[in-house]
Amino acid sequence: MDANTQLRDAALPPGFQDDTNAAAAEATYKNPPPEAPETIRTRSWVIASFWIVAIFLGLPLWHATTTIYRAPLPMQEMQNWSEGKLCKTEFPLLVEVEAPPSFPDAESLLKTVQHALDDANDFAAHKPHHLRLRLAAKKAKSATEDPKADKDENVACLLRLLPDSRNGFNHTVHSSSRTVDIHYPPPSSSSQSSISAGLAKFVAEILEVLFWQEQELIEHLLLPQTSNPGSLNALSSQSVDESRDKKTPPARPRALTADINRRMSRVVKYSPSYHLTFSLFTATSTPASWDIESAISQYLTPLLSALSSISNFTISTQVQYYASISSSVTPTYDEQLHAWTLKKEDLSSFINSAEWPLASISNDPNLNFILYIPHPSITPLTIPSALHSDSFLLPQWGGVTILNLDQNPAEHLSHVTLKPAMETFATHLLALLGAPPHPASLPIRLDSLTRQRSAEVLVSASSTLGSLQRLVNALPSISIPATVSTSVKDSIRHLSLACEELRKGSFVKALEMGRVAQEEAEKAFFERTMVAQVYFPDEHKLAVYLPLLGPVSVPLVLGIFREVKRVLAERRTRQGIS
Amino acid sequence: MKLSGWGSLAVLSTLLYTPLCLAHSQHTSNWAVLVSTSRFWFNYRHLANVLSMYRTVKRLGIPDSQIILMLSDDVACNPRNTFPGTVYNNADRAIDLYGDNIEVDYRGYEVTVENFIRLLTDRVPPDTPRSKRLLTDDRSNIFIYMTGHGGNEFLKFQDAEEISAFDIADAFQQMFEKKRYNEMLFMIDTCQANTMYSKFYSPNILATGSSELDQSSYSHHADNDVGVAVIDRYTYFNLEYLETHVKNASSKHTLADLFNSYDPVKIASTPGIRTDLFQRDLSEVLITDFLGNVQSVEVDGDGMRLDEDLLALARGAGYNISEAEWKEAMRGTREFYEASPSVSERSTLEQKTWAGPARVYKDGETDFWRTVMSAGAVAVCFVGYWLFSIVDKA
Numbered sequence: 012m013d014a015n016t017q018l019r020d021a022a023l024p025p026g027f028q029d030d031t032n033a034a035a036a037e038a039t040y041k042n043p044p045p046e047a048p049e050t051i052r053t054r055s056w057v058i059a060s061f062w063i064v065a066i067f068l069g070l071p072l073w074h075a076t077t078t079i080y081r082a083p084l085p086m087q088e089m090q091n092w093s094e095g096k097l098c099k100t101e102f103p104l105l106v107e108v109e110a111p112p113s114f115p116d117a118e119s120l121l122k123t124v125q126h127a128l129d130d131a132n133d134f135a136a137h138k139p140h141h142l143r144l145r146l147a148a149k150k151a152k153s154a155t156e157d158p159k160a161d162k163d164e165n166v167a168c169l170l171r172l173l174p175d176s177r178n179g180f181n182h183t184v185h186s187s188s189r190t191v192d193i194h195y196p197p198p199s200s201s202s203q204s205s206i207s208a209g210l211a212k213f214v215a216e217i218l219e220v221l222f223w224q225e226q227e228l229i230e231h232l233l234l235p236q237t238s239n240p241g242s243l244n245a246l247s248s249q250s251v252d253e254s255r256d257k258k259t260p261p262a263r264p265r266a267l268t269a270d271i272n273r274r275m276s277r278v279v280k281y282s283p284s285y286h287l288t289f290s291l292f293t294a295t296s297t298p299a300s301w302d303i304e305s306a307i308s309q310y311l312t313p314l315l316s317a318l319s320s321i322s323n324f325t326i327s328t329q330v331q332y333y334a335s336i337s338s339s340v341t342p343t344y345d346e347q348l349h350a351w352t353l354k355k356e357d358l359s360s361f362i363n364s365a366e367w368p369l370a371s372i373s374n375d376p377n378l379n380f381i382l383y384i385p386h387p388s389i390t391p392l393t394i395p396s397a398l399h400s401d402s403f404l405l406p407q408w409g410g411v412t413i414l415n416l417d418q419n420p421a422e423h424l425s426h427v428t429l430k431p432a433m434e435t436f437a438t439h440l441l442a443l444l445g446a447p448p449h450p451a452s453l454p455i456r457l458d459s460l461t462r463q464r465s466a467e468v469l470v471s472a473s474s475t476l477g478s479l480q481r482l483v484n485a486l487p488s489i490s491i492p493a494t495v496s497t498s499v500k501d502s503i504r505h506l507s508l509a510c511e512e513l514r515k516g517s518f519v520k521a522l523e524m525g526r527v528a529q530e531e532a533e534k535a536f537f538e539r540t541m542v543a544q545v546y547f548p549d550e551h552k553l554a555v556y557l558p559l560l561g562p563v564s565v566p567l568v569l570g571i572f573r574e575v576k577r578v579l580a581e582r583r584t585r586q587g588i589s
Numbered sequence: 590m591k592l593s594g595w596g597s598l599a600v601l602s603t604l605l606y607t608p609l610c611l612a613h614s615q616h617t618s619n620w621a622v623l624v625s626t627s628r629f630w631f632n633y634r635h636l637a638n639v640l641s642m643y644r645t646v647k648r649l650g651i652p653d654s655q656i657i658l659m660l661s662d663d664v665a666c667n668p669r670n671t672f673p674g675t676v677y678n679n680a681d682r683a684i685d686l687y688g689d690n691i692e693v694d695y696r697g698y699e700v701t702v703e704n705f706i707r708l709l710t711d712r713v714p715p716d717t718p719r720s721k722r723l724l725t726d727d728r729s730n731i732f733i734y735m736t737g738h739g740g741n742e743f744l745k746f747q748d749a750e751e752i753s754a755f756d757i758a759d760a761f762q763q764m765f766e767k768k769r770y771n772e773m774l775f776m777i778d779t780c781q782a783n784t785m786y787s788k789f790y791s792p793n794i795l796a797t798g799s800s801e802l803d804q805s806s807y808s809h810h811a812d813n814d815v816g817v818a819v820i821d822r823y824t825y826f827n828l829e830y831l832e833t834h835v836k837n838a839s840s841k842h843t844l845a846d847l848f849n850s851y852d853p854v855k856i857a858s859t860p861g862i863r864t865d866l867f868q869r870d871l872s873e874v875l876i877t878d879f880l881g882n883v884q885s886v887e888v889d890g891d892g893m894r895l896d897e898d899l900l901a902l903a904r905g906a907g908y909n910i911s912e913a914e915w916k917e918a919m920r921g922t923r924e925f926y927e928a929s930p931s932v933s934e935r936s937t938l939e940q941k942t943w944a945g946p947a948r949v950y951k952d953g954e955t956d957f958w959r960t961v962m963s964a965g966a967v968a969v970c971f972v973g974y975w976l977f978s979i980v981d982k983a
Binding site for chain 1: 615617618647650651652653703706707710711712713714718719720726728753759762763766767768837838839883884885886888
């Protein structure tokens with residue numbers, strides 16, 4: 012009580028203090044009646060219930076409403092995929108050898124060749140891409156001509172051994188089948204074994220020539236990080252370094268890497284469908300039209316349908332009159348060639364992107380093929396560095412062909428006139444899609460493209476999964492909806508399916524599976540709701556919470572504080588009494 | 590023994606290879622993202638800044654389809670504009686920046702932090718048109734230019750919201766993770782601009798800004814007839830260099846030249862350059878690697894040279910084939926290349942041996958019927974006209 016009154020006095024402003032009547036004031040000050048124990052109990056219940064509500068209802072509610080939903084993702088699995096641990100990518104190629112009945116001991120020949128091949132690359136066992144030889148079954152000889160059988164077996168290449176007394180060892184690649192004819196001088200009875208050995212060496216060499224480039228390329232693709240030596244990821248640099256140490260084949264000729272890099276830089280990213288735009292740009296008003304429809308159907312459609320197992324294509328065409336080349340391009344007249352020439356620097360800014368309507372509205376990647384007809388005053392316009400036709404290729408973008416017409420050009424370009432240009436475009440298209448320039452056989456090249464694309468798709472899908480995994484780890488405040496989780500699981504499932512198909516050697520199916528895996532992985536990574544302005548500075552959080560929590564928490568804390576003080580005081584008085 | 594040999598070879602090859610690939614940029618396409626984050630008439634200069642940059646990158650060859658232009662676009666047709674339908678960046682009013690074709694991709698209220706981050710990370714709704722997307726890949730160089738009102742580690746978007754340096758840094762990291770760029774040049778002209786790039790942590794980004802922490806960026810001059818400042822100092826001096834030195838896309842001026850031209854006294858703030866994330870030496874980086882579009886070209890006939898390379902490579906790889914043998918081996922290829930008409934023709938002719946779904950076109954037939962049809966159509970027209978004229982006379 013004393014303490015109470017003193018406190019009260021001190022709290023009084025000085026003017027109110029009546030020093031003379033201090034004692035009287037003390038006497039007249041009436042204390043409130045002591046609180047009833049029930050009241051005290053009720054009050055503590057009230058305080059306790061507020062605290063109970065705050066702790067058991069408020070906190071969980073706050074937690075539930077502010078936590079960011081993060082669907083569970085198979086993080087470890089994603090990481091393993093991105094590091095290539097889960098799938099030992101293999102590209103087993105089956106090569107059939109068809110020997111004439113007269114040929115002695117074909118089996119041993121095959122064995123020798125297989126040995127030679129395995130020896131040629133020291134690390135054959137570790138290489139993802141390897142060749143396996145098999146003797147064509149005799150009875151199936153007629154069936155190999157049947158395309159269906161060929162397809163089922165996934166034979167990469169059929170070697171036909173043909174005795175040829177005139178030319179000695181040589182080979183011809185059939186341009187439209189997977190068959191390679193190997194001519195060898197017929198064995199004379201005296202030198203059986205030497206011929207056989209020579210033939211084995213020759214066959215091994217041919218197979219190397221046919222497939223080594225693809226082999227290197229696929230290996231290169233499966234080591235995605237080396238393609239970009241400049242970029243070291245801050246988050247994953249360590250793992251990258253490790254994998255580089257482990258996997259890099261010891262000796263890769265530098266020039267070869269450069270060559271592969273050059274090839275890869277030209278190739279457009281894999282997509283299930285592409286859009287092709289054929290444009291006729293003429294510097295004058297002639298020719299007014301072109302027979303592009305029949306030109307495409309005659310010279311290009313067969314190729315496109317051959318490619319259809321890899322990608323689909325849509326085509327649009329356009330004609331633009333009075334299209335001038337960029338002002339920075341200045342052709343020079345060459346007296347010796349009697350022609351206007353373009354230097355290589357000119358070519359790189361040849362496309363007048365400011366004025367030529369080349370933007371595509373299609374969502375598929377666009378490839379442009381431009382047929383340019385120069386103004387009569389600078390005709391003929393040539394590119395001296397081009398050997399075949401006045402054309403050039405813009406990596407990942409398309410191709411340009413310059414067509415020089417006579418002084419009095421026709422109003423209409425017939426498809427015969429367009430033929431050479433279309434052939435150039437076909438070559439450009441194959442190059443842009445990544446088909447290898449060798450060997451001469453188109454089916455073998457397309458098979459190789461299929462394998463290359465499936466490797467690319469697999470690598471892209473698994474690296475996307477890895478990126479997503481790192482992203483999820485690095486940004487804890489980003490929300491992950493359930494759809495991402497399903498997409499990721501789908502992607503992983505298709506990845507392993509693709510991996511199995513690869514092991515079986517059915518590359519077209521592997522590509523299909525890989526395509527789905529890639530799509531799903533991309534879908535997961537580019538999930539729209541995962542965008543957030545993720546960063547809130549602490550001051551912002553304080554500013555949001557203080558106006559809400561301040562008024563609520565002050566009475567709560569003060570209430571419990573006073574209650575504790577009362578209990579302590581009570582205990583002290585009780586101790587004093589006793 | 591052999592293994593160690595391989596190892597040293599590998600070391601040698603990396604030693605040889607690394608500087609080589611650092612020496613030249615490996616990009617195949619150039620993209621530009623140009624953002625003015627402020628609106629209202631008195632921010633005329635920000636719009637002029639960004640349109641000037643737009644003009645520059647277009648002049649140096651980046652097509653409109655690869656430029657993402659984000660601006661409030663409320664100045665050219667503002668009732669206060671004495672020169673309706675125009676935007677000038679200089680009191681001499683020599684160049685109308687708004688004049689001929691400009692393509693604004695995000696305009697007005699579409700210029701938001703969310704849209705900007707969505708653009709960078711490509712997390713866009715599926716119905717987004719191509720022109721509003723940054724469709725880059727690991728071979729694309731991106732130039733990002735931003736201007737507006739900012740402060741320490743933030744940039745205001747249209748007085749409604751702000752983007753923080755952390756958000757941009759995270760967005761760039763996501764772009765890096767998804768291999769959405771090869772190299773990036775980030776240029777920003779706001780107050781305290783250098784703080785905006787201080788939080789970046791993704792590789793291959795080169796950043797430059799107009800002013801340090803606690804420094805304002807100032808406008809260059811006002812046009813008394815327009816009534817407001819028309820351009821900011823930092824952008825002005827960048828443009829001055831680009832206009833006077835980088836005449837066309839084949840210019841050989843480097844970014845080091847551009848950065849050396851910055852004069853803190855003229856700019857009235859201290860421009861910053863951040864190079865620690867960038868791998869190449871600035872004196873080897875052409876300005877057109879970012880602000881221009883120089884497409885690398887492969888002239889037809891490279892295929893032929895490739896054969897020669899191949900021969901050399903094969904020798905290097907240890908195939909003991911003489912040149913004559915090799916020529917013989919590659920004869921098929923040569924023929925194929927020289928007569929590459931056959932790509933389509935042969936495949937159609939020799940269908941039976943190849944499973945490919947080549948279709949057979951009976952050219953003669955279709956052409957014949959087409960001729961008949963068109964001739965018929967023409968004939969009908971003539972007859973119709975003739976009949977009509979007879980009827981008309983009668």
